[in-house]
Amino acid sequence: MKIVVAGTGYVGLVTGVALAHIGHNVTCVDVDESKIEKMKKGISPIYEDGLEKLMKDNKNRLTYTTDCKNAYKDADVIFIGVGTPERADGSANLDYVYSVVSEISESLQKDCVVVIKSTVPIGTNDEIEKYLKDNVKKGLKVYVASNPEFLAQGTAIKDTFYASRIIVGTEDKKADEIMRKVYEPLTKPPYNVPYLSMNRKSAEMVKYASNDFLALKVSYINEIANFCEKVGANIEDVTLGMGYDPRIGSKFLKPGIGYGGSCFPKDTKALHWLSKELDTELKTIKACIEVNKIQKIKLYEKLKNDFKSLKGLNVAVLGLTFKPGTDDMREAPSIDNVLLLLDSGANVKAYDPIGVENFKRVIKNKIVDDGITGNINYFNSIDDAIKDTDAVMIMTEWPEIVNYDIKKFEKLMKTPMVYDGRNCYKLEEISKTKIEYKSIGR
Ligand code: UDX
Numbered sequence: 276m277k278i279v280v281a282g283t284g285y286v287g288l289v290t291g292v293a294l295a296h297i298g299h300n301v302t303c304v305d306v307d308e309s310k311i312e313k314m315k316k317g318i319s320p321i322y323e324d325g326l327e328k329l330m331k332d333n334k335n336r337l338t339y340t341t342d343c344k345n346a347y348k349d350a351d352v353i354f355i356g357v358g359t360p361e362r363a364d365g366s367a368n369l370d371y372v373y374s375v376v377s378e379i380s381e382s383l384q385k386d387c388v389v390v391i392k393s394t395v396p397i398g399t400n401d402e403i404e405k406y407l408k409d410n411v412k413k414g415l416k417v418y419v420a421s422n423p424e425f426l427a428q429g430t431a432i433k434d435t436f437y438a439s440r441i442i443v444g445t446e447d448k449k450a451d452e453i454m455r456k457v458y459e460p461l462t463k464p465p466y467n468v469p470y471l472s473m474n475r476k477s478a479e480m481v482k483y484a485s486n487d488f489l490a491l492k493v494s495y496i497n498e499i500a501n502f503c504e505k506v507g508a509n510i511e512d513v514t515l516g517m518g519y520d521p522r523i524g525s526k527f528l529k530p531g532i533g534y535g536g537s538c539f540p541k542d543t544k545a546l547h548w549l550s551k552e553l554d555t556e557l558k559t560i561k562a563c564i565e566v567n568k569i570q571k572i573k574l575y576e577k578l579k580n581d582f583k584s585l586k587g588l589n590v591a592v593l594g595l596t597f598k599p600g601t602d603d604m605r606e607a608p609s610i611d612n613v614l615l616l617l618d619s620g621a622n623v624k625a626y627d628p629i630g631v632e633n634f635k636r637v638i639k640n641k642i643v644d645d646g647i648t649g650n651i652n653y654f655n656s657i658d659d660a661i662k663d664t665d666a667v668m669i670m671t672e673w674p675e676i677v678n679y680d681i682k683k684f685e686k687l688m689k690t691p692m693v694y695d696g697r698n699c700y701k702l703e704e705i706s707k708t709k710i711e712y713k714s715i716g717r
Contacts, residue, residue: 276299276300276351276456277300277302277352278291278294278299278302278350278351278353278354278457279350279354280294280303280306280354281305281357281375282304282305282371282375283303283304283307283320284321284357284358285391285428285431285537286356286392286424287303287354288303288314288319288320288321288326288356289426289431289432290356290392290424291337291356292326292329292330292337293432293436294658295333296332296436296454298336298460299336300336300338300408301336301337301338302338302339302340302346303337303339303340304340304341304342304343304346304347305341306343307320307341308568311340311341314330314339315339317330317334321602322428322629323431323432323601324600324688325432326431326432330647343375343378344378345382347378347379348370348382348384348385349385351385351386351387351453352387352388352390352453353387353390354390354392354422355375355376355389355392356392356393357371357372357375358393358537359372359394361540361541361544363566366396366544366545366549367394367395367545368626369399371393372399372403373403374409376389376406377410379407380410383412383417384412384415385415386415386416386417387415388417388419388453389417389418390420390422390454391420392422392424393418393421393623394482394483394541394545395421396425396549397477397479397480397483397549398476398479398480400475400476401419402478403419404417404419404446407419416449418447418450419450419451419475420440420444420445420451421444421478421479422442422447422454423479423620425438425482425485425699427437428598428601429598429599432657436466436468437466438461440460440468440470440471441468441469441471441481442473442481443455443470443479444472444473444478444479445472445474446474446475447473450544455470458470463599471565483501483545484544486535486538487539487543487560487563489527489539490534490540490542490543490563490567491543491559491560491563492528493534493568494527494533494566494567495566495612496510496514496527496528496529496530497530497533497567497715498566498570499513499530499716500530500716501570503716503717504715504716508532508715508716509702509716509717510698511698511717513716514528514530530698530715530716531672531696531698531715532573532574532608532612532670532696532697533567533568533608534606535571535607536598536603536605536606537603537610539567540606543564543567547560547561571608571611571612572608572612573617573715574668574670574696574713575612575668577694577713578590578668579619581692581711581713584619585616585619585620586620586621587620587622588620588622588665588666589621589624589625589663589664589665589666590616590621590623590664590665590667590668591624591660591666592609592612592613592624592625592660592667592668593626593627593657593661593667593668593671593673594671594697595607595609595625595626595627595630595634595671596609596629596630596671596673597609597671598672599671599672599673599674601629601630602630602633603630603633604633604634604636607634607671608670608696609671612668613638613651614638614641614642614645614647616649616668617642617648617650617651618649620648621649623649623650623660624651624654624660624661624664625651625653625654625660626653626654626655626656627671627673628673631653657675658683659680661683661684661687661688662688663689664688664689665688665692666692666693666694667692667694668696669693669694669697670696670697671697672697672699677699681700681704681708681710684710685709691709691710692710693705693710694711694714695712695713695714698717702714702717
């Protein structure tokens with residue numbers, strides 16, 4: 276079976292490499308030549324634990340190319356894993372998906388299953404199948420299957436091999452049979468991943484309903500955490516108590532400064548947009564989005580409340596990525612907070628173990644767009660970043676930050692004021708120091 280994967284971002288590349296690992300010959304296609312050149316040399320264009328090793332281990336079954344026409348023409352299965360970024364109105368931008376679909380329709384020379392892994396609005400798979408049927412060479416059979424992806428960044432490899440489930444939406448028995456064959460090795464020991472067939476619209480909906488539910492869970496616990504602060508409860512004890520109920524579960528109950536990343540922000544907005552279009556607004560999703568927007572700047576507000584004026588203040592920002600284990604900066608709360616700090620006249624001293632280069636790119640554009648002037652410097656160690664600062668803001672729970680010797684806050688900072696957006700430290704430990712400490716919900 277010849278498998279092609281279009282798009283070599285998180286979803287595309289991890290899928291391609293995983294399929295090669297379970298024995299398929301896979302061609303990874305991307306329009307970006309520099310990315311393809313890197314991958315040919317065994318270098319992953321994204322930071323993801325274990326990915327480069329898997330690329331090396333399976334190099335005999337992996338091909339990388341920009342020549343999409345040649346790759347698509349005799350493929351048995353083509354996975355589409357390109358981005359579906361949000362438009363200004365919150366809807367999903369399908370330009371990249373349709374550009375691949377159009378190339379496929381022009382190139383295909385044999386029957387093929389086109390698998391949509393990208394997150395797309397409900398009904399898109401049906402539209403794509405219609406487009407392909409109308410445009411491929413006469414006589415060819417082309418099927419479309421919806422196969423949403425549930426991998427999380429930082430654990431993408433494990434999430435693929437030991438996935439909670441494989442969802443395949445098709446309208447055709449033949450396409451389902453082919454998809455079962457593709458995934459057969461993952462449904463057997465040692466992986467034992469459950470395989471679920473359904474219709475295409477339901478498969479598309481599983482993806483949105485799952486991501487939005489998790490985002491809602493985070494927004495819910497963030498709101499409850501804020502409420503705990505008001506009433507004098509401790510969110511850690513509250514979530515511990517809640518998590519024992521198997522109907523609730525203990526996962527995704529960690530309060531913080533809001534969700535970010537490539538999925539939750541975009542998928543909540545896209546489903547909300549679609550619900551409004553269909554005149555049946557999803558009010559829980561609307562609330563989830565609103566709560567997250569407010570939560571993202573909670574830490575800045577705490578700081579502002581304590582200091583009143585931030586002009587000339589030296590503030591260290593520890594952690595820039597939206598979560599640990601990734602260099603991804605998409606929708607990271609650090610961006611909003613750093614912009615507010617700079618706009619208030621504070622000097623920012625930033626530290627992140629992996630994400631500094633990506634952050635510099637994002638913040639440079641934002642500063643220009645928003646007309647903000649400000650002073651921001653980057654440091655390779657936490658010690659250097661916090662030296663002589665008036666306050667520290669923790670944005671990401673990197674192990675380096677969680678395991679940091681808290682006594683150093685007292686030793687190195689001008690005034691040991693620590694604003695922790697990820698509840699990295701035990702209150703008991705902090706109470707043994709002179710640190711003025713504010714965290715979330717405690
Ligand atoms: C998510 C989904 O988990 C994955 O299934 C989907 O395919 C893509 O979107 P990802 O964005 O990589 O994956 O990260 P995830 O670990 O789910 O975290 C998302 C955001 O929620 C992060 O900003 C994280 O900090 C936040 N979060 C998560 C919390 O604030 N509290 C939690 O308890 C869990």
